[in-house]
Amino acid sequence: MTVLSMKGVVAGYGGGAVLQGVDLDCAERTVTCIVGPNGAGKSTVLRVISGLLRPSAGEISMDGEAIGGRAPDEVLRRGIAQVPQSHALFPAMSVHENILMGGYLIRKDRRLLRERLDMVRDRVPIVAERAGDSAGNLSGGQRRMVEIARCLMLDPRLILLDEPSLGLDPRSLAGVAALIQELNRAGTTVLLVEQNVRLGLGLATHGVVMEGGRVRLSDTAEKVRDHPEIASLYLGGTTAPSGSTRAPAG
Amino acid sequence: MTQLVQAIILGLLIGGVYALMASGLTLIFGVMQIINIAQGAFLVLVAMLTWWLWQRTGIDPIVASLVTTPLMFGFGWVVYRLLISRIRGSSASMSVLLTFGFALVIEGVLNVVAGNRFRSAAPSYFEESYRVGDISLPKTQVFGFLAAVVVLGVLYFVLTRTWTGRAIRAATQNPSGAALVGVAATGTAALAFAIGSATTGVGGSILSVLYPFFPASHYDWISRLLGIVVLGGMGSLPGALVGAGILGLAETLTATYGSLGWSTLVFYVVIMVVLLIRPQGLFGAKLREDAV
Numbered sequence: 223m224t225v226l227s228m229k230g231v232v233a234g235y236g237g238g239a240v241l242q243g244v245d246l247d248c249a250e251r252t253v254t255c256i257v258g259p260n261g262a263g264k265s266t267v268l269r270v271i272s273g274l275l276r277p278s279a280g281e282i283s284m285d286g287e288a289i290g291g292r293a294p295d296e297v298l299r300r301g302i303a304q305v306p307q308s309h310a311l312f313p314a315m316s317v318h319e320n321i322l323m324g325g326y327l328i329r330k331d332r333r334l335l336r337e338r339l340d341m342v343r344d345r346v347p348i349v350a351e352r353a354g355d356s357a358g359n360l361s362g363g364q365r366r367m368v369e370i371a372r373c374l375m376l377d378p379r380l381i382l383l384d385e386p387s388l389g390l391d392p393r394s395l396a397g398v399a400a401l402i403q404e405l406n407r408a409g410t411t412v413l414l415v416e417q418n419v420r421l422g423l424g425l426a427t428h429g430v431v432m433e434g435g436r437v438r439l440s441d442t443a444e445k446v447r448d449h450p451e452i453a454s455l456y457l458g459g460t461t462a463p464s465g466s467t468r469a470p471a472g
Numbered sequence: 473m474t475q476l477v478q479a480i481i482l483g484l485l486i487g488g489v490y491a492l493m494a495s496g497l498t499l500i501f502g503v504m505q506i507i508n509i510a511q512g513a514f515l516v517l518v519a520m521l522t523w524w525l526w527q528r529t530g531i532d533p534i535v536a537s538l539v540t541t542p543l544m545f546g547f548g549w550v551v552y553r554l555l556i557s558r559i560r561g562s563s564a565s566m567s568v569l570l571t572f573g574f575a576l577v578i579e580g581v582l583n584v585v586a587g588n589r590f591r592s593a594a595p596s597y598f599e600e601s602y603r604v605g606d607i608s609l610p611k612t613q614v615f616g617f618l619a620a621v622v623v624l625g626v627l628y629f630v631l632t633r634t635w636t637g638r639a640i641r642a643a644t645q646n647p648s649g650a651a652l653v654g655v656a657a658t659g660t661a662a663l664a665f666a667i668g669s670a671t672t673g674v675g676g677s678i679l680s681v682l683y684p685f686f687p688a689s690h691y692d693w694i695s696r697l698l699g700i701v702v703l704g705g706m707g708s709l710p711g712a713l714v715g716a717g718i719l720g721l722a723e724t725l726t727a728t729y730g731s732l733g734w735s736t737l738v739f740y741v742v743i744m745v746v747l748l749i750r751p752q753g754l755f756g757a758k759l760r761e762d763a764v
Contacts, residue, residue, distance in 0.1 A: 274651065295654035304652055312645040315638075323642050327654040329635045372653070 223250045225380055225411045226271065226302075231280030231290070233270045240266045242435035243280065248380065248428075253402070253412040255426035255443060257419045257452075262432040264415040265307060268382040271413075272304035273297040284380070298327055303373035304382040308389070310369045313358030317368055320357045321349055324375030338375045346371035346401065363394020370401055381405065383414040387421055399425055423447045474606040479728040480721065481607060485617040487720025489678050492620035493693070494700040494712040495627060496671035502644040502707030503664035506556060506567040512694030513575035514669055518544060518676020519593075519685045520586055526593045526680070533593040533681045534619050534674075541673030548669025552662045560661065575690055582687035593680040616678040623674045624713070627667070631709070640664050644707065696736075703743045705753030714754055718742060 226248040233241045240263045248254050256264045269275040271282060273294040282290035284300045292300075311320050321342055325335045343350045348364055349371050357368060366386060373381060386398050402425055406412055416422025423429050429446030431439040439446060446452055497511045521543075522536045531539075555574065559566050597611040631637035642650040643660045651657055679685060679693075700719055704711025719739045726735040746754060 272652065274648065293656070294651045295656055298652075298654045306648070306652065309646060310649045310652060312642045312649060314645050315641060319638065323638060323650075323653050323655075326635065326639065 224248065225250050225285060226413065227281075227283045228267070228271070229281045231267075231270060231277045231282060233266060233275055233277040233280075235275070239278065240435050241270065241277070244432075244435070245437055246430060246440070248411055248413050250411055251406065251409055252428050253406050253414065253426045253443075254428040254430060255422035256413070256415045256430045256432055257417075257422055257446075258432035258438075259455075263435040264432055265384050266435075267432070268304055268306075268384050268413070268415060271297070272302060272382055274304075295327065298376060298378075301376070301379035302382065303376055303378035303380075305366075305369045305373055305384065305386070307384040311357040311360075311365055311372070313356065315357060316354050317349060317357055317360070318353040320368060321372050321375060324372035327376060335375075338377065341377075342371050342374050345374065345404070361394070362389045363391065363397060366390060366394065366398050367401065370398070370405075374405075378410065380411045380413065383412060385415055385417055387416060387418045395421070419452075475728060478607050479724045481609065482613065483721035483724035484717060485609070485613045485720070486682075486724065487717035488617040488620040488624075489613075489675070489682065489716075490696065490700060490719050491713045491716035492623055492671060492678075493675040494697045494704075494716050495624060495709060496668035496675070497697050498701045498704070498707055498709060498712045499627075499640075499671075500665055500668035501701065502709075503640055504556070504560070504567075504661050505564050506559075506665075507564055507571065507698075508665075508668070509568055509571040509694055510575040510578065510690075511571075511668075511672065511697060512690035512692070513578040514544065514547075514672040515676040515679055515693050516685055516687060516690045517578055517582065518672050519680035519689075520582055520591070520687075522677040522680040523591050523593045524586075526595070532595050533677050534595075534615050537619065537674040537677035540677055541670050544673035544676075545666045545670035548666040549662055551669070552665040556665060557658065557662070560658075575694070579687045579690060586687070588686060588688070590684045590686045591680075592684040595681065598681070612681050616682055619674055619678060623671060627671070628709075630667070636663065640667075699739060699743055703746055703753055705756030708753070708755035711753055711755030 224247050228244050228246040231241050231244040232239050244263070244267060246267065256267060258264050266275065270277050273292050273296065276291045280290065281288060284302060287300070289297055289300055312323065315323070321339065325338055328334050328338070346367055348367050352360065352364065357365065360368065383402065386402065387395050390398060399421065402412060402414070414422060414426070423443045423446060426443040429441060429443040430437055431446060431452060439449065439452070493515060497508060500506055500508045518540045521540055522533045525531050525536045525539065526533050555570065559570055600611045602609045602611060602614060631641060639650065639655045639660050640663065642653070642655055643657060647657060650660070696719065700712055700715035703718060704713070704715030722739040722742060723735040726738045750756065
């Protein structure tokens with residue numbers, strides 16, 4: 223079943239359209255990874271879905287309901303949460319307060335809020351371990367974990383992750399990758415943008431290649447990874463995953 | 473020794489009032505990166521309104537803040553919606569131009585309506601003092617300080633213990649991050665501006681008792697408030713508290729052991745020295761460099 227669907231989406235930042243008619247579908251319980259060169263419009267796809275950027279044309283729908291051009295809080299209420307490329311946390315607030323802010327939209331239901339807090343603490347141990355520390359004093363990997371943990375407060379159906387590997391050392395990277403896989407196993411659909419093609423397609427069940435603001439190729443992650451052109455363009459000729467980060471097919 | 477203790481206590485009492493006055497300015501800057509040069513004019517506007525209420529009804533000027541505070545909250549909300557919201561996303565210098573222009577409008581209107589002369593509200597206890605041993609504490613300063621402490625306490629509670637306050641702090645620290653957790657940017661900014669303006673409701677009422685004022689007094693007040701906020705660290709509430717305390721102490725100690733004429737100058741010298749060592753101010757953000 224398709225959770226998210228984009229048809230002919232056009233969007234930009236004033237200096238011309240970055241997205242020039244994007245068609246994209248995300249099926250339930252899948253991990254879809256968008257890859258492509260710089261300037262292809264990968265992050266813009268996520269911004270336009272989460273409501274941070276309004277599309278000038280095209281349709282975006284979640285479970286068949288149009289969400290294109292809605293404000294970020296309305297999109298969140300539909301069950302779509304975004305973790306941006308960087309700087310998503312509130313640096314002078316504690317880790318606990320950051321996580322609490324993830325439940326801003328359910329703040330009036332105290333019981334649900336408490337349940338979600340407990341769930342997030344269980345799933346992402348750093349939330350309890352560093353609860354009182356300022357988010358601004360966490361390392362890059364810890365911050366990433368807290369960013370992802372924060373978006374779990376709304377128990378989203380679809381998580382948008384913008385370059386989760388950016389600036390992380392191998393150990394932090396493995397932790398973040400494991401968390402993404404765990405979320406997917408628990409039933410969350412994931413759409414991620416990743417410059418680290420090997421890692422991204424290794425985690426994904428589906429791959430999408432973007433170029434010049436359009437989707438050039440969309441298939442299973444395996445087929446995208448093995449596509450000869452993709453291999454030569456992004457991976458120096460080989461696309462075989464280097465680790466055991468392969469996510470189970472959804 | 474008594475003279476020193478007296479000077480320190482008076483400095484802290486007046487510092488508390490300064491802290492209240494500066495808290496609104498730093499809150500507005502923190503959330504919106506808007507330097508509200510009209511904050512001084514808001515204070516003088518409230519002082520004028522308080523004086524008028526006191527004259528007409530005989531109401532205690534500090535108690536009058538129960539009227540002026542909600543009025544200034546509403547005034548701030550309307551000013552944000554009609555004026556400030558139009559320059560959201562522009563540079564801070566644009567906000568300086570706009571709010572300076574608005575301060576001039578307020579000054580002009582007050583000149584026309586109330587005339588260009590000094591006023592001061594003088595309640596019955598105006599010249600009375602409490603005696604604690606050899607220390608004399610003027611009642612006006614004690615009441616002003618207590619009112620400031622209550623308002624700052626409420627502000628602290630709202631900012632740290634309520635969802636509204638958390639949303640304001642979140643928007644202060646990371647506007648796009650706040651949007652991603654569902655905090656509506658425009659509503660939060662309007663609320664912060666309204667709360668920042670409401671602090672002048674109490675601040676201006678206290679001002680009307682403690683200092684003589686006239687329409688152009690706002691230049692003097694905004695200079696002091698900006699000094700406090702820059703010293704403490706732009707956007708930092710704890711910074712505003714400490715900066716205000718330093719200004720209060722610098723004024724009273726210099727007036728006691730030097731001369732009144734030097735009292736303000738000493739504060740600005742302190743600002744310059746501190747900024748040479750800590751350009752971000754005393755409480756400016758000190759986080760990992762890659763955090764923000």
